[in-house]
Amino acid sequence: GAVVSQHPSWVICKSGTSVKIECRSLDFQATTMFWYRQFPKQSLMLMATSNEGSKATYEQGVEKDKFLINHASLTLSTLTVTSAHPEDSSFYICSATSTMNTEAFFGQGTRLTVV
């Protein structure tokens, strides 16, 4: 299957700082990327959908000014958690699909801890 690479796999940051997470499709052009958040022992919660070159569409209840999503190319999307707080600590996962392949491929996830 196709490969989606997410970086970093884990990060620890101080309250008030910003953290950027990268999601790259290594062997296909990802026309659409998705960002999820996962709480312990729960399923995935979709945060936003981004199409290349367009503004992201955020799910209800997700603060777009806090979770900045950029999808400037067909192989890279970034999620920036701004002014992070301990309650933002979570597991974040990205996913990508293309117009040629409707199968969704996921990154390895990023464990964010805000102290």
Place this chain on the structure above:
Amino acid sequence: KQEVTQIPAALSVPEGENLVLNCSFTDSAIYNLQWFRQDPGKGLTSLLLIQSSQREQTSGRLNASLDKSSGRSTLYIAASQPGDSATYLCAVRPQGAQKLVFGQGTRLTINP
């Protein structure tokens, strides 16, 4: 609104047994259905993708079926191994939508 349910929430079986995981969805208007595996602290690995026009897909010891009219899918695992222990997630892509709708997952434990 599409809803996906997975039963059971957790399953523990001895090594070597064949087992079935269930997934049901409320709206039959789907584009495809995908089964994933998630190991603790990791991302999702795609196991099988079934398009809405298909009835089943097979990969090694895994077989997934789709009955769109009844809103059901099953994931059959043959000759289970301890390495199969993980959480299995079912997700549907509704027609006309880009995003997936996930079930809550089945946490599978295979005992040696």
